[in-house]
Amino acid sequence: xxxxxxxxxxxxxxxxxxxxxxxxxxxxxxxxxxxxxxxxxxxxxxxxxxxxxxxxxxxxxxxxxxxxxxxxxxxxxxxxxxxxxxxxxxxxxxxxxxxxxxxxxxxxxxxxxxxxxxxxxxxxxxxxxxxxxxxxxxxxxxxxxxxxxxxxxxxxxxxxxxxxxxxxxxxxxxxxxxxxxxxxxxxxxxxxxxxxxxxxxxxxxxxxxxxxxxxxxxxxxxxxxxxxxxxxxxxxxxxxxxxxxxxxxxxxxxxxxxxxxxxxxxxxxxxxxxxxxxxxxxxxxxxxxxxxxxxxxxxxxxxxxxxxxxx
Numbered sequence: 001x002x003x004x005x006x007x008x009x010x011x012x013x014x015x016x017x018x019x020x021x022x023x024x025x026x027x028x029x030x031x032x033x034x035x036x037x038x039x040x041x042x043x044x045x046x047x048x049x050x051x052x053x054x055x056x057x058x059x060x061x062x063x064x065x066x067x068x069x070x071x072x073x074x075x076x077x078x079x080x081x082x083x084x085x086x087x088x089x090x091x092x093x094x095x096x097x098x099x100x101x102x103x104x105x106x107x108x109x110x111x112x113x114x115x116x117x118x119x120x121x122x123x124x125x126x127x128x129x130x131x132x133x134x135x136x137x138x139x140x141x142x143x144x145x146x147x148x149x150x151x152x153x154x155x156x157x158x159x160x161x162x163x164x165x166x167x168x169x170x171x172x173x174x175x176x177x178x179x180x181x182x183x184x185x186x187x188x189x190x191x192x193x194x195x196x197x198x199x200x201x202x203x204x205x206x207x208x209x210x211x212x213x214x215x216x217x218x219x220x221x222x223x224x225x226x227x228x229x230x231x232x233x234x235x236x237x238x239x240x241x242x243x244x245x246x247x248x249x250x251x252x253x254x255x256x257x258x259x260x261x262x263x264x265x266x267x268x269x270x271x272x273x274x275x276x277x278x279x280x281x282x283x284x285x286x287x288x289x290x291x292x293x294x295x296x297x298x299x300x301x302x303x304x305x306x307x308x309x310x311x
Contacts, residue, residue: 033269033310034269034309034310035272036268036275036276036277036306037065037066037274037276037277038063038064038065038066038277038279038299038302038303039064039097039099039100039231039276039277039278040058040062040067040278040279040295040298041102041233041278041279041280041281042055042059042067042069043070043280044279044280044281044294044295044298045058045294046287047288048294051073051077052069052070052073052074052076052077052087053077053090055067055073055291056069056087056090056096057090058291058295059096059295060095061292062296062298062299063296063299064299065096065097065276066096066097066099066276066278067096067097068098068099068100068231068278068280069098069101069134070102071101071103074101074128074129078128084128084131084132085131087132088131088132092133097133098133099134099135099136099231099276099278100135100136100174100205100278101125101136101137101138102138103122103138104140105118105119105142106142106143106144107119107122107159107161107162108141108142108143108155108158108184109143109144110144110150110154114143115158118143119161119162122137122162122173123165123169125137126165126166126169126170129169129171130170134171135171135172136174137172137173138174138176138205139159139173139174139175139176139205140176140177140178140181140184141155141178141181141183141184144183144184145181145182147182150183152189152193152196155184155193156193156195156197156198159175159193159194159197159199160197160198160202163197166201167201172201172230174203174204175190175193175202175203175205176190176205176207176210177190177204177207177211177214177216178210178214179210179211179212179213179215180210180213180247185214185215187214187216187221190206191223194228203228204224204228204229205230205231206224206229207232207235207280208233208235208254208264209233209235209236209248209251209259210233211264212243212259213243213246218260224267224271226271226272229268229271229275230275230276231277231278232268232277232278233278233279233280234254234261234278234302235251235252235254235259235279235280235281236251236253236254236256236258236259237250237251237252237258238252238256238257238258239257239258248282249283251280251281251282251283253279253286253297253298253301254279254298254301254305255301255305256301261305261309262305262308266309269309269310277302277306279298279299279302
C-alpha cells in the first residue's frame with residue numbers, strides 16, 4: 001500500500017469513527033434540561049364555577065400538557081347526564097392528559113366502619129377514573145385532620161390496602177401531605193407511611209405550600225427516591241401572614257412569593273425522571289380573573305421559575 005493510499009484510508013476511518021461522536025454530541029446539546037410537564041389543578045379556576053368540560057378546555061387552550069380534576073366535578077357531569085366516555089374523548093381530542101384527581105375518601109381513619117366505606121368509595125371512584133384515562137388519584141389524610149394522633153404503622157397498612165385497590169383498578173393513589181392537618185403534616189411522617197406500606201407502588205404527592213405550612217424543610221425532597229414521586233403541586237406563599245396563620249387562600253403564583261422554589265425544583269431535576277408540575281391555588285383574587293387569563297398567567301410563571309431553576 002502506498003503512503004498516499006494508507007493516509008487516505010486513515011482519513012476515511014477517522015471520519016467514520018468521528019461520526020457517531022458528532023451525532024452523540026449533537027444529541028446531548030438538544031437534550032432538554034428538565035423532564036417536567038405542566039399541569040393545571042382546576043382548583044386554580046374553581047371560583048369561576050365552570051363545568052368540568054370547560055375546565056379541561058381552559059387548561060388545553062392555555063397551553064398545559066395536563067389537567068388535574070376534582071372528583072365532585074366529574075360526579076356532577078355524570079349526574080347531569082354526561083358520561084366518562086365524554087370526558088375521555090374530550091381530553092383526547094384536545095391533546096391534553098388527565099393526570100390526577102382530587103378526592104377525599106376517609107381511608108386512613110381509625111373508625112373501621114368509616115374506613116370500610118371509604119375503601120368502597122375509593123374503588124368506585126378509581127373505576128370511573130380508569131374509564132376517563134386518569135392514572136392517579138390523591139390520597140390525603142381526609143378525616144384525620146384533627147387529634148387524636150394516628151398510629152403511623154397502622155396508617156401504613158391502610159395505605160397498603162389502598163394501593164392494592166389501585167393495582168386492581170389501574171389508578172395509583174398518591175399519599176398526600178397536608179400541612180394544616182394534625183396527622184401527616186410533616187414530610188417525615190408521610191415518608192414513613194409510604195415506606196412502611198411496603199408496596200412497590202407507594203409514592204408521595206408533595207406541595208410547596210403544604211411542606212411549608214406543616215413545618216418541614218424542603219431538604220426532605222432530596223431524600224425522596226425518584227420512583228416515589230410522579231407529581232408535585234406548584235404554588236408559592238407570601239412572607240405574611242405567618243406560617244401558623246397562613247391558609248390555602250394565601251397561595252400565590254409561583255415566583256410571586258418567598259418560597260425556595262428553585263431549591264425544591266433543583267432536587268426534582270436531580271431525580272432525572274418525568275415529573276408533572278401541577279399548579280394548585282385557591283386564591284380569591286385569581287377567581288376574579290377570567291379563567292383562561294388566570295390559567296395562562298399561572299403557566300407562564302411556572303415556566304419562568306423552572307427556567308430560573310435550571311439556569
